[in-house]
Amino acid sequence: MNKLFIYIFLLLNLVLLNSVSGQRFPKPEFEKGHTQPELHQSPPRMLVLEYVDVIVLIVALSIASYLIIKKRSRRGIFWLSVFSLLYFGFYREGCVCSIGAIQNVTLALFNPNYNIPITTILFFILPLIYTLFYGRTFCSGVCPLGAIQDLIVFKPIELKKWTQAVLRIIPYIYLSLSVLYAATASDFIICKYDPFVGFFRLDAKFYMFLLGGGFLISGMFIARPYCRFFCPYGLILNWLSRFSKYHMQITPTTCIQCRLCENSCPFDAIDKPEELNIQTDKIVLIRKYLLLILIIPSLIFIGGYTGRQMNNVLAKVNPTVQLAEEIFRYNIKIKNQKNKLPENIEVEGFKASGKTEKQLFTEASVIIEKFKTGGMLVGGFLGLAIGLMLANLSVYKYRKNYTPNKGECFSCGRCINFCPIKIENNIKIIIKKYEATQ
Amino acid sequence: MERREFVNKGIRLSLLLSLAGLTGSLLQNTFSDDYVWQIDANKCTQCGRCVTSCILTPSAVKVVHIHDMCGYCDLCGGYFKPETKNLTTGAENQLCPTNAITRTYIEDPFFEYNINEDLCIGCGKCVAGCDAFGNGSLQLQVRHEICVNCNQCAIATDCPADAFKRVPANKPNLFKGFSGEGADFKT
Ligand code: SF4
Ligand code: SF4
Ligand code: SF4
Ligand code: SF4
Numbered sequence: 259m260n261k262l263f264i265y266i267f268l269l270l271n272l273v274l275l276n277s278v279s280g281q282r283f284p285k286p287e288f289e290k291g292h293t294q295p296e297l298h299q300s301p302p303r304m305l306v307l308e309y310v311d312v313i314v315l316i317v318a319l320s321i322a323s324y325l326i327i328k329k330r331s332r333r334g335i336f337w338l339s340v341f342s343l344l345y346f347g348f349y350r351e352g353c354v355c356s357i358g359a360i361q362n363v364t365l366a367l368f369n370p371n372y373n374i375p376i377t378t379i380l381f382f383i384l385p386l387i388y389t390l391f392y393g394r395t396f397c398s399g400v401c402p403l404g405a406i407q408d409l410i411v412f413k414p415i416e417l418k419k420w421t422q423a424v425l426r427i428i429p430y431i432y433l434s435l436s437v438l439y440a441a442t443a444s445d446f447i448i449c450k451y452d453p454f455v456g457f458f459r460l461d462a463k464f465y466m467f468l469l470g471g472g473f474l475i476s477g478m479f480i481a482r483p484y485c486r487f488f489c490p491y492g493l494i495l496n497w498l499s500r501f502s503k504y505h506m507q508i509t510p511t512t513c514i515q516c517r518l519c520e521n522s523c524p525f526d527a528i529d530k531p532e533e534l535n536i537q538t539d540k541i542v543l544i545r546k547y548l549l550l551i552l553i554i555p556s557l558i559f560i561g562g563y564t565g566r567q568m569n570n571v572l573a574k575v576n577p578t579v580q581l582a583e584e585i586f587r588y589n590i591k592i593k594n595q596k597n598k599l600p601e602n603i604e605v606e607g608f609k610a611s612g613k614t615e616k617q618l619f620t621e622a623s624v625i626i627e628k629f630k631t632g633g634m635l636v637g638g639f640l641g642l643a644i645g646l647m648l649a650n651l652s653v654y655k656y657r658k659n660y661t662p663n664k665g666e667c668f669s670c671g672r673c674i675n676f677c678p679i680k681i682e683n684n685i686k687i688i689i690k691k692y693e694a695t696q
Numbered sequence: 697m698e699r700r701e702f703v704n705k706g707i708r709l710s711l712l713l714s715l716a717g718l719t720g721s722l723l724q725n726t727f728s729d730d731y732v733w734q735i736d737a738n739k740c741t742q743c744g745r746c747v748t749s750c751i752l753t754p755s756a757v758k759v760v761h762i763h764d765m766c767g768y769c770d771l772c773g774g775y776f777k778p779e780t781k782n783l784t785t786g787a788e789n790q791l792c793p794t795n796a797i798t799r800t801y802i803e804d805p806f807f808e809y810n811i812n813e814d815l816c817i818g819c820g821k822c823v824a825g826c827d828a829f830g831n832g833s834l835q836l837q838v839r840h841e842i843c844v845n846c847n848q849c850a851i852a853t854d855c856p857a858d859a860f861k862r863v864p865a866n867k868p869n870l871f872k873g874f875s876g877e878g879a880d881f882k883t
Contacts, residue, residue, distance in 0.1 A: 282831055283767025286806050294763045295810060302732045302840040302865040351844045358847045363718075366725050372862075373727040383719050390711060446848035459844055461752050501708040577853065603743045607856030610741045 308377045311350060315384060318342055318400045323392040325399075325671075326506045330681075332671035338399035339408055347402035352455040356381050356401065357491040358448050360433070361440035368441040385491075389498045393505040397485060397495060398669040403454050404485055408670060412478035414524035422526065423647065425487040430643040433490035434636040442628055444576035453484060481524035485668065496665040506662060506669045509677045513659035520660065522676040527666040534656040546652055554645035558638045565637020569629035572636075576629075581608060582622035585615060731862040733849040737835040737872035739859035742820030742827075746836060749854040750818075756843035757818035757836055757851065759796075761811050762874050765833035768806035773829025774822035775799055775809055791821050813839065832872060840868055 318338065325334035346355070354362065359382035366374035385396035397404045417425075436448045449455075453470040456462025462470070477483050485492050499505070508519050508528070519528060565572075573579045584604045608618070662673065735746075735757065746757040770783060775797055780789045785799055796815035800808045811834075818836060826834040852860030863870060 283769055285764065285766060286768050288803060288806065290803060292802055292808075295808070297762060297764070298760065298811075298813070300837075300839040300841045300868070302730070302843075302868050303845065305728075305730055305865060308730050353845060353847045355847075362847065363722060366722055370725065373725055374722055375730050376723075376726050376728055377730065379719060379722050379726060383715060386715055387712070390708060390715070445853060449846065449848040450850075450853070456751075459751070463751060463850075466751075498711060501704050501711060503708060577858075581856075603745065604856045607741050607743060607858075610857060611739070 308375070311346075312377050312380045312384075314345060315381065315400070319384060319388045319396060322395040322399045322669075323388060326395055326669045327392055327504050330506070330510065330671065330674050332675055335399045335669075335671045336409075339405035342400050343402050343405040343409065345402075346400070347406060347454070347458040352402065352452070352458045353449075354378050354381055355403070356385050356396070357403065357489060358446065358452070360491060360494075361436055361446045361448055364437050364440035365443060369443055372443075386494065386498055389495045389502060391503045393499045393502045393664060393669050394492075394495050394667065395669050397492065398671065402458065403452075403489070404482065404668065406454055406457070407473070407477045407482040407484060408668075410474060410477055411481040411524050414481040415479050416521070416526055417480065422486075426647070427640075427644065428487050429490055429493040430640055432488055433493050434639050436490055438572070438629075438632045438636050439575055442576060442625065442632060444573075447575075448490060482668065486525060486666075499667070500665045502664060505664050506667070506671065506674070508660055508662060508673045509679050510681045511679055514679065515659070516678060517660070518678060519673045519676040522673040523662070523667075524672065525666065525668060525670075527663045527668070528673060529655075529657055529661050529663045531659060532655045532657045550645075550649050550652065553648065554642065557641035557645040559641070561637035561639070561641025561644075562634045563637065565633035565635070565640075566630050567633075568637075569626060569633040572633050573626045573629040576622075576625050578618070579622045579625055582618050584608075585618065589615075727864070730865045732838070732840055732845055732865050732868050733843065733852060733860055734838050734863045734868060734870045735836050736859045736861050736870045737837070738870075739857045740820070740823070740836055740855075741857045741859075742824040742836065743856055744819055745854050745856070746818045746820065746851055749851040751846060751850050752842065752844070754816075755818040755851075756838055758813045758816045758839045758842075759811055759818065759820065759822055759834050760837045760869075760871075761809060762833045762835065762871060763808070765831050765874055766809065767831050767833075768802060768808060769830060770805045770807055771829075772799070772807065772809060772826070774826035774834045776825075778825070778829075791825050793817070793819065793821065797822060835871055837869060837871070 318341070322335065322338055325331050325338065346352070354377075359378050362372075362374055362378045363382050365372050385400070388395055399405060399408075432448075436446070439445045439447055451469070453466070453473045456466040456470050457474075473484055480486075515531070520530065522528070574583075581604060584602075585608060588602070588605050662669075746755050748755075750756050775791060776783060776789050777791050782789070787795055790797070794815045794817055796812045796817075798810045798812060800810070802808050820836050823834045823836055826832055849860055861870065
């Protein structure tokens with residue numbers, strides 16, 4: 259009987275001790291003075307530095323805009339690219355970049371629990387505003403991803419028009435998917451598949467090095483492949499730049515149609531002059547417009563429908579859905595085999611979380627349901643994008659001079675050097691003429 | 697041409713306004729600090745993925761020893777393999793695959809354990825051992841001077857226990873049963 263009491267006493271003691279200090283073995287009181295080592299803290303990067311980054315961004319954007327619009331200096335842009343590559347790329351190691359910030363912004367809009375840091379908002383919004391005024395000067399020499407590709411352009415080849423047209427659809431897909439996955443808090447795919455961040459950090463998974471290396475090697479011949487055919491932020495910039503207030507011009511005064519700049523752009527971003535070609539046949543015209551009016555809505559509809567049907571596939575990226583599938587598969591296996599299976603990491607992790615399977619499955623099905631709307635929106639958006647591309651083909655273009663395509667042009671300034679007209683020359687000519695009249 | 701300029705101007709203005717609107721709505725949900733990634737030690741199951749999933753090699757995740765919580769045990773569950781008979785510092789007795797833990801004699805029967813973070817690969821074997829047999833004073837944490845603070849942490853995507861969280865940079869630790877600043881315990 260006595261023994262039992264002692265046991266109970268001990269047990270009580272243990273429980274009490276546990277609830278007081280949370281420890282099985284209390285920290286000893288040392289007889290000799292023993293100094294306990296300090297907890298090794300690891301402070302994150304100083305907040306001030308994040309704001310310094312924003313200031314550097316503003317300064318770099320202003321310099322780029324000045325260099326390309328006022329100074330018209332390719333060499334200046336080149337050195338700015340080198341600086342941005344070193345600062346935003348290798349020193350800052352890439353995160354958060356403006357491209358990736360698309361996802362943070364989306365997450366913040368759809369997820370009230372996520373507070374977006376002010377610096378991230380600024381990294382997202384500042385280049386957009388500059389682009390609305392000066393064209394894609396962010397791409398010209400501020401974006402580290404653009405800079406690394408721009409600096410390795412070696413022997414650019416011209417891509418067939420239709421190849422370009424097809425490849426141009428990829429950014430629309432990439433942008434809409436990254437927004438979808440960020441909005442559903444599934445994953446940040448832009449960051450996951452950022453091909454260059456591994457180089458900036460000089461450390462990455464093997465497949466990322468492979469991907470980045472592929473981009474760099476092909477980038478020697480297909481100039482700026484990521485910018486032109488993948489970058490989702492570039493797509494937004496492209497659309498904003500079309501309405502920009504100022505934009506770089508190839509010639510400082512008027513084009514004399516010398517055609518020297520015709521093939522100077524490694525990105526095929528120079529629009530050639532086009533004859534005014536007015537279709538006079540009313541019937542043909544009406545048929546064309548009718549077709550467009552019918553085609554665009556039906557493309558949107560088809561896209562939306564397909565997207566909605568694909569919700570199961572799309573939702574597979576979401577970790578909760580993945581886990582639910584894993585557990586489901588595991589349960590089936592157990593049923594079939596009847597003997598004990600080794601638990602895998604996912605199952606163990608789930609069991610430790612204390613959630614019930616039912617909770618998990620309801621959560622997953624709610625998410626899959628959300629992907630119905632999401633998939634529909636993504637599909638509809640893609641349909642609209644393709645429709646507008648088609649419509650663009652049949653719009654009359656009239657152009658007298660060689661001009662950079664405001665959407666595609668990265669404002670890199672290469673073509674400027676090909677134009678034989680130089681402001682300095684002009685002034686000299688004017689001065690000469692003036693002297694002759696004296 | 698003039699009409700076109702006019703249309704462009706209108707579109708530009710409306711785009712500017714919508715950018716302003718977007719910024720405004722984002723600002724309602726903002727904070728002036730930055731985020732860093734941290735492991736919620738309450739949730740971590742020491743699955744071992746932290747070793748391989750981090751984009752850095754070796755991983756930015758290391759084990760942290762909270763001496764305030766430690767019992768200074770002779771038979772340390774985090775230091776020795778469970779079947780060890782002679783409590784000596786022989787490599788064959790150590791749980792840690794890289795011998796990153798040092799054991800120092802203080803006074804009978806107490807020993808102090810320290811982590812050599814350069815050797816630690818973040819596998820969490822010691823964490824599991826200390827959790828099972830000791831006080832749980834060894835905990836996995838993201839070390840911020842190593843971590844490059846990826847916008848999307850690669851381990852967070854892979855973590856089966858959903859233990860990775862974005863935490864404000866001025867509170868960068870998430871210990872279990874310990875607030876991280878002083879010698880206070882929270883259970
Ligand atoms: S297109 Fe994208 S990757 Fe290229 S420079 Fe512009 S923002 Fe950077
Ligand atoms: S600045 Fe000239 S060369 Fe450079 S992308 Fe624009 S059009 Fe092409
Ligand atoms: S991946 Fe998650 S559960 Fe596994 S060791 Fe890291 S934090 Fe712990
Ligand atoms: S944020 Fe990046 S560097 Fe830091 S732990 Fe995660 S994967 Fe590793």
